[in-house]
Amino acid sequence: MKHYYNIFTFTLLLTLCTQLSFSQEDNSNRWSFEAGLSAVDLYPVGENTPQGDYFDEFFNLNDHYNVGYYLGATRNFTSNLSLSARGTVNEISKWGDLGKADESVLVDNLKYYGLDAMVNYSFGQGKLQPFIAVGGGYTWIEEGPFNTFSKTSNSLVGAGTANGSVGVKYWFSDKFGVNLQTTYKHSFEDYLPKHWNHNLGLVYKLNKEEPEVLETEKVTITPSRWSFEAGLSAVDVYPVGENLPQGDYFDEYFNLNDHYNIGYYVGVTRDLTNNLSITAKGTVNELSKWGDLGKADESVLVDNLKYYGLDGMVNYSFGQGKLQPFIAVGGGYTWIEEGQYNTFSSTSNSLVGAGTVNGSIGVKYWFNNKVGVNLQTTYKHSFEDYLPKHWNHNLGLVYKIGNGKEKVSNDRDGDTVPNELDLCPDTFGLVSLGGCPDTDGDGVTDKDDLCPEVKGLVEFGGCPDTDGDGFPDNKDNCPKVKGTDNGCPVKVVEPAPVAVVVPAVVGQRKVYFNYDSSKLDETAKSILDDIAKNIKADKSNFSISIQGHADSRGSDNYNYNLSLVRAQAIKDYLTSKNIANSLISISGKGETEPVAPNNTEAGRAANRRVELTIDITAK
Incomplete structure (x- = not known):
């Protein structure tokens, strides 16, 4: 069994782990949890009866929706980007219809379980927040009359899926909201049907009050966020988990000589935020190396098959320095000229295309504010058998229009208090004390503290009163003895003795x-x-x-x-x-x-x- 979902799982795990490694400590809790109803619909997925065409009777709840439950958790990384994990439990009784009086085709309450992870991007920060999501997961459906796989009756069979989703959240308050979402789940195996999963649930946010953040950088210019790139493209159809002359996943992944077909690419990127961007890319290549048959590792050659690709990707980068690792997901359309191992029609050398879903990782290094280099590897999974899955590696030069968003430091001492508000702008201090330090921690800034290295009382200018007599130690003539005479006990003057004769005894x-x-x-x-x-x-x-x-x-x-x-x-x-x-x-x-x-x-x-x-x- 070929588990293509490993690619998606790897991408999602990389998203989470890399974000956690690059993120700084956050005082606010960015977690939210949700639960609600899940409706699974196997009908409008572009298959033969009893399933139907894409989006056919998409809102026919009575005939096609199988209602169950789901639970989910979401971790926000930025104000727009988040990662969700979700578990679904359902039973399938409606499979579709045969077109006869639109009667539902029923099955015997087949068990359904799903575990999915999605990368979400929301639009807006108000009460109403539309969003899109991409990801993958693993789904199990109990076998029935229309999804028989093994001889064992009613066995539970699972496969990986690639998921795409749109939805909207509405927040009633800072903590509570509702989520309405529809997800298309494309299975990588024929025995697991493609299907839709609609969710309606209540969301609870574990938000804490975020401390006030003072702006410590001033934006001096806001230039264009566009960048362009061009360079070499290496297409490799070998390490994609197929039979000879293709090979297992990642087999001889870096064998440039035997498997890489070198061409060219151009691309354009639009930055949406400091971390999020979208890229459009075009690729031109010729394929002469298809793989090998294991005989002395000699390359299997084809006759310079033409290759064209148009792809769109959503990118998320980590860090804002010179070195910027990133991940990307998206899709596109690729054409490959027919050859010995990808014959589709009787017409020789026809150009055949199909859609692909893409996952990518890479890194950019900026030499300066304008020029950088991009190293990136992309896995392109075809939805059609006649177009082979393949890898597309890029190495190119990037040129940014403008200097990028240039920021000038407005906090010389680095204590998060802007210079114009900092009472001690050249000394690292506390926000609560206007940016001034308090060495002894008594609440009096060092510049105003009469005893800056000894913890004291505010009313005594930061000096202590050890004996508690109301005279600070720096003005107490008897700092360890309680008294009222400049901090000393009042001296008693004995009255002059009266001249009285008393017995000596x-x-x-x-x-x-x-x-x-x-x-x-x-x-x-x-x-x-x-x-x-x-x-x-x-x-x-x-x-x-x-x-x-x-x-x-x-x-x-x-x-x-x-x-x-x-x-x-x-x-x-x-x-x-x-x-x-x-x-x-x-x-x-x-x-x-x-x-x-x-x-x-x-x-x-x-x-x-x-x-x-x-x-x-x-x-």
């Missing part, structure tokens, strides 16, 4: 705290260390009474508990210095015994204290 010391805190600072610890040292040095008996106090901010109950916690903190510190716990008593006074007014910061700082009264009795 009595002593009193004070320890101060920060607002709403019971934590001992270094000053407090120094005072307590001194007390513990003096008591241990003195061998007298002693007792220590500790009273905690607070300022007036907060409730009475809260301030009482806070003053008690402060007294306990002093006791815990002294016991850690080996002062006996039993000799220390504590109490809390809350805000009830202020030593200064509570309406100033200095007064409140004086009231946030613990008083230690030490009684020492001689032994």
Whole structure:
């Protein structure tokens, strides 16, 4: 079995793989999915009864349409170009008619399965989007009375198909639309009938919000998109999967000496977008090498048969640099003079033509804005047995009218912000910050950041506030200690002691705290260390009474508990210095015994204290 569909499968896979390899990362999801009804019609395909002529009773749903289901997925590559994959499940009960009262010829619900891939090109970007598509696939139909292939009854038989399609999509919203499409599927095997497949389905697009893209290139000229080319054409009828003197697919594919027939071609191309174009090409050649019979690989020669070809192709190129690989699909009409291995009529040496479907890959290299070279290979599949399938290789010089669309960079630092909008046009930066960098990532641009290498706060010009006291570190005299005096705790000035005579055995010391805190600072610890040292040095008996106090901010109950916690903190510190716990008593006074007014910061700082009264009795 000759699987011609391999050529189409190869072309479609190349389309997908090459596009993915050349495409850049895309933030938007370009996938859409669809499902709906599929109607298979085997009648208007240009065959003998019970099938009919092309397009005969094309819209006769009642007599010829077999309704099933389909599922599909589509990947958009550009705003116009996409690739679709589709699966179809159906049952065939209507095969056609015999012309007798237009009664349908029925078959016994033959199973139908199809897997197809199509390259689509849509016109327009509005709600209504007509499109065309070409591709191929593989279809299975259960055998019946009009498609018997084997002795096994009801076996499922499949073959490759070449597909052409037209349709229209209508989008109700950004996500939902409807697809109406008709596809002609041409089978490469006689046992699988040619047929039409009509689809009506609901489409769902997985679209995400695309980020705003700023234009960073300015178009300075928009010249003609036409280019012309001419060069050598090499026709090879050998490696096309036929019997001797032709050979298997790709056999001796590069054997120029034995199989290539050299002629000439001219072509013209019209660019539609940066990637999509259409080409018309004419070829003139003479065929003297037909293949070989395997005997010492000697070429089988024919008598310089005339060859003419007219072809049209839709091209999709990858990249915009000097080197531009591309693929192409299309068709045309080819004439070959009859000879020993392609006899059609009794008239000797008559010129016989037939339509072809073409698939092609190639590469263009541009030496400059005007001149380039094109290397391309095209497989041309004939729809008629009398015209052989063949390869047509081209090597030609390309000349472009005008310089092409010339663009001038409008983004010197390459950060996607145009120069006229870029606040830092010569330094790579962030779009969100007007094109300026932010080294420490604190949301303040380096040019405005007072601490550009340390992450800080916007309200402090990009500088941090480590202790959280409202003074940024660059202006905080005590950056690691919370305070209100230029970032430092307020210094408490002890009132001048009143000249009162007290017994030597009595002593009193004070320890101060920060607002709403019971934590001992270094000053407090120094005072307590001194007390513990003096008591241990003195061998007298002693007792220590500790009273905690607070300022007036907060409730009475809260301030009482806070003053008690402060007294306990002093006791815990002294016991850690080996002062006996039993000799220390504590109490809390809350805000009830202020030593200064509570309406100033200095007064409140004086009231946030613990008083230690030490009684020492001689032994």
